[in-house]
Amino acid sequence: xxxNILILILFFISFTSLFADTFLINQAKSYNKxxxxxxxDETSTLSINEIKKQEFKQSTxxxxxxxxxxxxxxxxxxxKNSTDFENFILTLNETFYETxxxxxxxxxxxxxxxxxxxxxxxxxxVKSNHLAFNIAxxxxxxxxxxxELQGKYAYFGKVxxxxxxxxxxxxxxxxxxxxxxxxGMVVVFMFFTFFLYSKTKERIYLYYLIYxxxxxxxxxxxxxxxxxxxxxxxxYDLQLTAAFMVGFLILFSKEYLxxxxxxxxxxxxxxxxxxxxxxxxxxxxxxxxxWNKFINNFSGLICILLIIxxxxxxxxxxxxxxxxxxxxxxxxxxxxxxxxxxxGVLEYTFITRYGYTxxxxxxxxxxxxxxANRYLLSKEKVQLYLEEEVNSRTKELNVxxxxxxxxxxxxxxxxxxxxxxxxxxxxxxxxxxxxSKENISLLIHRIESMAMIHEYLHQSNNLEHINLKxxxxxxxxxxxxxYNISEIKTDIxxxxxxxxxxxxxxxxxNEVLSNALKHNKKIENLVVEINVNKDxxxxxxxxxxxxxxxxxxxxxxxxxxxxxxQFCKKLPNxxxxxxxxxxTKFELEFEE
Numbered sequence: 322x323x324x325n326i327l328i329l330i331l332f333f334i335s336f337t338s339l340f341a342d343t344f345l346i347n348q349a350k351s352y353n354k355x356x357x358x359x360x361x362d363e364t365s366t367l368s369i370n371e372i373k374k375q376e377f378k379q380s381t382x383x384x385x386x387x388x389x390x391x392x393x394x395x396x397x398x399x400x401k402n403s404t405d406f407e408n409f410i411l412t413l414n415e416t417f418y419e420t421x422x423x424x425x426x427x428x429x430x431x432x433x434x435x436x437x438x439x440x441x442x443x444x445x446x447v448k449s450n451h452l453a454f455n456i457a458x459x460x461x462x463x464x465x466x467x468x469e470l471q472g473k474y475a476y477f478g479k480v481x482x483x484x485x486x487x488x489x490x491x492x493x494x495x496x497x498x499x500x501x502x503x504x505g506m507v508v509v510f511m512f513f514t515f516f517l518y519s520k521t522k523e524r525i526y527l528y529y530l531i532y533x534x535x536x537x538x539x540x541x542x543x544x545x546x547x548x549x550x551x552x553x554x555x556x557y558d559l560q561l562t563a564a565f566m567v568g569f570l571i572l573f574s575k576e577y578l579x580x581x582x583x584x585x586x587x588x589x590x591x592x593x594x595x596x597x598x599x600x601x602x603x604x605x606x607x608x609x610x611x612w613n614k615f616i617n618n619f620s621g622l623i624c625i626l627l628i629i630x631x632x633x634x635x636x637x638x639x640x641x642x643x644x645x646x647x648x649x650x651x652x653x654x655x656x657x658x659x660x661x662x663x664x665g666v667l668e669y670t671f672i673t674r675y676g677y678t679x680x681x682x683x684x685x686x687x688x689x690x691x692x693a694n695r696y697l698l699s700k701e702k703v704q705l706y707l708e709e710e711v712n713s714r715t716k717e718l719n720v721x722x723x724x725x726x727x728x729x730x731x732x733x734x735x736x737x738x739x740x741x742x743x744x745x746x747x748x749x750x751x752x753x754x755x756x757s758k759e760n761i762s763l764l765i766h767r768i769e770s771m772a773m774i775h776e777y778l779h780q781s782n783n784l785e786h787i788n789l790k791x792x793x794x795x796x797x798x799x800x801x802x803x804y805n806i807s808e809i810k811t812d813i814x815x816x817x818x819x820x821x822x823x824x825x826x827x828x829x830x831n832e833v834l835s836n837a838l839k840h841n842k843k844i845e846n847l848v849v850e851i852n853v854n855k856d857x858x859x860x861x862x863x864x865x866x867x868x869x870x871x872x873x874x875x876x877x878x879x880x881x882x883x884x885x886x887q888f889c890k891k892l893p894n895x896x897x898x899x900x901x902x903x904x905t906k907f908e909l910e911f912e913e
Contacts, residue, residue, distance in 0.1 A: 355398070356380050357480060363392035365471055369424045369431060372467060387476040388665025389614070393420065394476050396468040402458040410488040411466070412453035415478040416545030417556065420471035421452045425464050438472070441551050447488075450497065450548035455485070473557065473609045475663045477674075496675070500544045503682055507537050510685045517696050525576035529692065532569040535562040536681065544678070557609040564602030564616045567623055571595040574627050577691065578642060583634045591630070594623065617660050624653035641691065648687035655680025786817035789826065789853060796827055797851065800834050808846075813853040816861060818913065825888040826863070832885045833865045833907045840905075841869030855913070863909040871901035 358377035367375075377397045381387065387394060402409075411423065416438060423434040434454040436445060447453040458464055470476060483491065511533040518526035539562040541547050547556065571591050575581070580588035598616070605612040628649045635642045655677045662673035790813040801809055818826070834849065841847050852864045889897050895911035 355383050357383055357385070357396050357398040359385070359387070360395045360397070361390060361392065362395060363390075365392040367393075367395075369433070369467060369469075372469075382668070383481070384479040384669045385477060386662060386665055386667070386669035388663070389475050389610075393469055393471040396470070396480065397465065398480075399463050399465050400458065400482065401463045402460050404484070405460070406484050407457055407459055408485045409456050409458055409482050410447055410453050410485050411456050411468075411480065411482045412447075412449070412451050412488070413470075413478040413480060414451055416450050416452060416548055416553070417474050418452055418470045418472040420469060422469040423454045423456070424467040424469075425456060427457060438548075438553050438556065442548055443551075450545040453488070456482075474613075475665065477662065477665075477669045479669065497544075497546070500540075500546055500678070503678060504537065504540060504546065506682060507533060507540060507685065510689050511537065513689055514692065517692055521696065523576075525573060525695075526692065528569050528573040528576060529688065532566055532573055533685070535566045535569065536685075538562045539566055540678070540681070558606050560605050560609065560613055560616070561602035563613075563620070564598045564605060567616070567620050568595045568598035568602070571598070571623065571627070574631070574645070577645060577695070578631055578634050579639060580630065580634070583637045583639060584630065587630055587633075591626075594626075598623075617663060621653065621656050621660055624649060624656055628653060641694070644687050644691045644694075648684045648691075651687075652680045652684040787820060787823040789813060789816045789818055789823065792823055792827065793830055793851075793853065796830055797834060800831060800838070808848045810848065810850045811852075813851065814855060816853065816855055816913075818861075822892060822913075825891045828888045829885055829909065830863075830865070832882075832888075836882075837865070837867045837869060837905060840871075841867060844869045859913050860910055861913055864906065866904060866906040868904040871905045 358380045360372065360375050360377045360379070362372070372395050375395075377395075385396075413421065419438050421436045423436075424431055426432070434446075434456070436447075436452045436454060438452070442448060442450065445453075446455050456466075468480070470478075511530065514526055514530045514533055518530055538559055542556060542559045542562065547553055547559070552559075572595055575588060575591050580591060598619075601612055601616050601619075605616065628646060631642045631646045631649065635646065658667065658673045659677040661667040662669060667673045793813055794811060797809060797811060830851070834851070837849055838847075847867060847869060849865065849867045852862075854862050856862065885897075889895050889909065889911075892909075892911035893913075895909065897907065897909040900906045900908070
């Protein structure tokens with residue numbers, strides 16, 4: 322068999338001492354299950370020389386699982402190399418031990434190799450997130466190996482010895498690659514949930530999004546992926562994510578199961594039960610044990626409760642919970658397997674160690690499906706409801722609009738006809754010699770200003786928003802045609818006002834401008850400036866000024882100033898004034 326595919330095989334040969342077994346490394350077989358002896362050093366103070374004097378009375382399989390213990394655990398086993406190679410790697414298949422010391426005889430001396438969870442991966446002799454050691458095993462020699470382990474977590478793992486090249490090739494396509502793929506799937510689920518939340522803004526999607534974020538961190542932590550980014554010093558602090566995951570799982574389940582609708586009392590209970598997990602998450606940062614044990618043990622109980630509640634709600638008519646039930650049952654089984662393995666009840670195997678990973682992925686697939694299905698169903702219901710509402714409101718509005726349109730058209734038509742009749746009669750009177758043509762012209766302009774607003778309304782689609790710029794410029798243009806004026810400068814902003822305001826402003830502009838033109842007939846190069854603007858407080862300002870000779874406003878004899886005064890009073894909170902420095906200046910301010 323070629324060197325680069327040689328698999329190191331460990332199996333039982335014979336007894337070399339009372340408590341240590343000898344294992345043969347042989348390239349011809351694929352059997353790698355064996356037993357090793359162990360000793361508990363609860364004080365964690367014994368040296369290798371003291372350990373060599375101890376009797377290793379207890380034994381376990383090389384895929385060991387001893388549960389939680391105080392102090393250190395020492396393993397002892399003999400190995401014989403029957404291959405053509407001498408360079409091997411011994412691995413524990415786990416990442417979380419704070420102390421991992423390997424002792425074996427080399428060239429007559431005791432060789433000590435050290436590794437640790439907190440050793441940066443760049444500083445490790447074996448570049449792996451799993452704790453591993455380079456060992457030299459001369460051919461056909463028996464070596465006794467001592468392995469010291471210490472950590473805050475439970476004692477489980479798998480002692481394996483591989484030919485060096487094979488170890489690295491196995492690592493490249495091994496469990497870390499699988500974990501990275503799983504992590505990528507979880508990230509995809511997270512972005513999918515974020516999309517649903519951004520569309521709906523519903524709490525259920527927010528809870529599951531946060532659950533997914535904590536799951537990514539927790540998953541990276543328990544699988545040892547954080548070692549690759551040198552964050553292993555936070556391994557115990559990051560265990561809080563396990564507690565927060567359960568807390569947000571409870572909140573998510575409440576929303577999806579609609580416990581507030583089907584089981585009001587249980588809704589309050591679940592809300593109450595979510596709080597201790599957030600507290601446990603904080604406590605585990607301050608003291609890893611015993612709080613981590615509480616998190617692991619109570620997580621299974623919460624799963625049982627959620628399954629029972631979902632079954633009850635299913636029989637109450639919420640049949641969509643069947644997918645949730647399946648997801649939670651699978652998740653619960655994986656949690657139970659992992660919890661029992663961690664506590665030393667079940668054997669350390671691929672299923673018990675990594676079954677939780679598969680359970681999480683299946684759970685997330687089903688949860689993503691039910692969330693997508695929920696989104697589509699809610700969207701369909703909303704769409705149907707909106708369609709019904711739109712159809713109903715459209716019918717009502719069509720009737721109202723038809724009636725209003727007929728009424729407005731009739732009203733505007735009559736008002737417009739009446740104004741045209743008045744204009745015609747006054748035009749006839751203007752031809753008579755005993756009437757003042759100038760006074761009659763002013764009356765005509767007043768009536769035309771009133772007619773323009775009605776004409777504008779008749780053509781407008783929005784009766785509550787009259788464009789002052791369009792309306793006033795039309796009035797100004799109409800007035801200026803009857804007078805000899807050099808220039809009218811206008812600066813009117815795009816401001817929309819209501820019908821009553823527009824009518825009053827039309828009459829005010831008509832009177833002020835007509836008055837300026839009437840009193841300044843003999844002024845050459847007469848210039849009138851008209852500004853209409855709005856300030857920060859939404860008040861509207863109107864300024865009309867000319868370079869003429871002015872007039873005496875204290876003794877008004879005409880109708881103009883009376884009209885200005887009356888129409889200004891109709892504007893909300895208005896105030897106006899005339900000034901006569903270098904001409905006449907009219908200023909008006911009112912609230913929109």
